Amino acid sequence: MAESLGLKESISMALGGMIGGGIYAVLGVVANITMSAIWVAFLAAGIVAICAGYSYNKLNSLTDNQGGSVTFVQCYLGNSTLAGIAGWTLLFGYIGSMAMYAFAFGEFTAAFGIIPGSVLEVPTRPLISVLAVAGFVGLNLLGSRTTGAAENVLVALKVGILVVFGLLGLVYAFGFSGAQFEYGVSHLGGFDPLMAAAISFVAFQGWQLLYYDQEGIENPVDTIRTAVYISIPVAVAIYILVGMVTVNLVPQALTSHPHVALKDAASLMMQPYGLAQLGAVILALSALFSTGSAINATLFSSAYFAKGMLGDDILPDQIGSSDADGVPERTVLVLGAITGAFTWFGGLGAITSFASLSFILVFGAMSYLAFRQRDHDEVNAVIPAIGTVGALAFFPLMMYNLYTREPNTFYIVLGLAVVVLAVELLYFERDVIEAEVTEFEPDPGVFDEHN
Template identity: 30%
Template sequence: MRKDIGFKEAFSIGVGGMIGGGIFAVLGLSVQLSKSSAPIAFLLAGLIALITSYSYAKLSIRFPSEGGTVEFLVKAFGNGIFSGGLNILLLLGYIVMVSLYAYAFGSYGANLLSDYVVVRHILITAVISLFTFINAYGALVSGKTEDLLVAFKLTILIVVAGVGLTLVNPERLQPSTWVDPVSIVAGGMIIFLAYEGFELIANTGNDVKDPKILPKALYSAVIVVIAVYVLVAVVTVGTLPYETIVESRDYALAKAAEPSMGEAGFLLVTLAALASTGSAINATLYGTARISYMVAKYGELPQIVERRVWKQAHEGLLVISIISLILANTANLESISVAGSGSFLIIFFFVNVAALKLRHKLKINPAIPAAGAILTFAALSILVYRMAAEATNLAILVGLVLASFLIEALYRTTTGRKISVYVDSRLKKREETIRNWEGWIAGVVDGVSGLIKDAEIYLAGSVARGEVDKAHDVDLLVFVDDVSDDMQHECQKAMRNLPVDLHFISREDKESALKKAKHYKRLEI
């Protein structure tokens, strides 16, 4: 994980995670199901993601951990088979995503080279094999390259949407042309996996400069992606006949660029799709899938988790790649999408429930995660109902859920492995440090006072209220007459290894700041 992550980096991780290839794969499928109401379908799916991001934001502030989703589930439901099974389901969900990205890579590439099915299968096999080899030897894409790629993908989508809006035929978007409400929701939920990825921001909790940027990064990333997806859907259904979209379903986004940008637009989007889906396969293999596998194997993240390689679990990389190859080469796009979206709707349902269950440890409005839980459950139910007519589409999803808990139960029985109470040992160390704040706070006061001679320092926040179990750090109010930004930075830098949040406030505002804090205690040298 990149250290000292700021808002821009966290935002980039979230947007890059969502626009990782899903939209390139499932746009045509969504239009096929929801027809001209596809923009509404994308909006509904996005709103569920946005509400769920609230739960992720609150949980990631209170429990900053590279374990992210798994850590939150363990904190809420314990470290038994249930949490372990959900971790396996999360891992299988990422395997489905690798399959989806590879399927999209093969579809766009085959259409560019030759419209033969065999070419698609060759490309699917080649791209998974390539990134499996790359990850096995630890040759990873740099953070700067990832940021540039995110900017490239986002720019392409915005250009396609912006230019295409000038050619949209409003009559094709009239409510009279929409499908029934159930089909709209089903169309949104089958492509819900296009929003999977915002939760990756939560995995940066231990590495952000300021935990307060996490909610801003989560909400802004989801909102930006919702806007882009809805605009792309509007352009697609507003400029292309329904029959054309269905015919080019597997590469519909490239087709959507043709009316406004011609062959150049088609080629540009195709190249963007190849780059995007390829990088998404790499990012999933070396990031999220690896974390879930490590937890499944060891019960926690190893101490050297910062080394982003599969050195400790080459067999995991091989298993994930083989399953992805089989799924991408044998299942159709609809079955893969149902399995992926269904898996993440289940995971997000339990994350919302986790936030609700842990509400007494979080600064949270319980109505929001409750709404998230209700909406994710309802969305999953409608997706299952709508897809029930095609047994194959549900078979993979049902198989994934059953296999998750069966694998966890068998692995526990045969190895004795249990999920650790703390998935990320750094979170355990952080919480122990906060609980023992009285033993080191004098050193912090002495250090700040040494740098700023006239500083008055007060303990505030959850610790001052005696609610240490709710604290994600120790808040100190530092009242000064005048202090430069450089000096503030120097103080923050000196305390960077401690869970301390220094709030520099002008002495003139002391009375109002203490009144707002309500509970506080003057700390002397």
């Protein structure tokens, strides 16, 4: 873009990255674990996220080489392998996020009831999800990009619909339903809210994408810092409002078809006004719009992130070229293909858990890096310490929750994590492995002498 992004555009990008599709995809998964204590889950995840945001900001201000997670690891630890692993982990987290958005896009499209449940014996939901990813891959290949001004409008619409949804839901809950509004007090004694917080963590990513485009942001260090500190609390407030309304109005929908429970809640709250069908349609259209734009924005940003990794020799050249003008086409195609495979074969629980796991690890690592800089006067050691401890707690809680509640999902997520880590180590330690193999290879001349 010709002009640099200001504070409003940066807040819109950060908030849009979180609100874009997370609430539609994550809400049902989180609510099934904690129900009316969902506010605790979103609050806990938001606290860890804001601590990570503080850590990113401090790391960004303490170095002249501004960047994101990869740059910070390289700068403060000087370890290319760890920097590469952080980059790959984050990239897979973005792929998981896009797959999650595409899954929700397919669910809400199917919920209209216009399209049959299967086409030529192929289930409709994964087909729609893959077609959505393919469509946005095509848009990115054409070079389309949402401007900062347009992003302000898009985010205002998305946030506005959800806020109106939440407020009308409160009006219905306290003015029409007659049922007692539950706050989940009985659930506060167990680990369920924290387990749900860990799984919901993927809904709080997106703001860190600002750090990868600092050249296009006016006064980047100060602007990004302010944008992060505003956008994360706003996202927490919206998630809590929408989550509490939904679990109180349609708890049965969260059990029977959790992925589209927001649509059922919108229908119910508009009944007193004779607009039940309209409420459901508006909410479903909002979900399609939000998840679709989230796929597009994340694909664009992650492709540029990958381009930077290509320039640093952190990704293989076969994935794309760092010298390409704009987004590397091969990179977009590769990211789209992997995303399509994830959303076709994966369940929403597995996709969400895998993506959350990726961001927990990276955000926790950034909090730890900031904690290591506590000797600087401008770094408050308590905040990154909370972020580090929070991430360390979320990791085992999420894995335990999956193991006990969804063992199949647990093994899928564990298998994906092991495969990703193995591929990362093989790639970044390939020179060491090659040297070791060469050292133990027999000399061909000696072998011939013995024969």
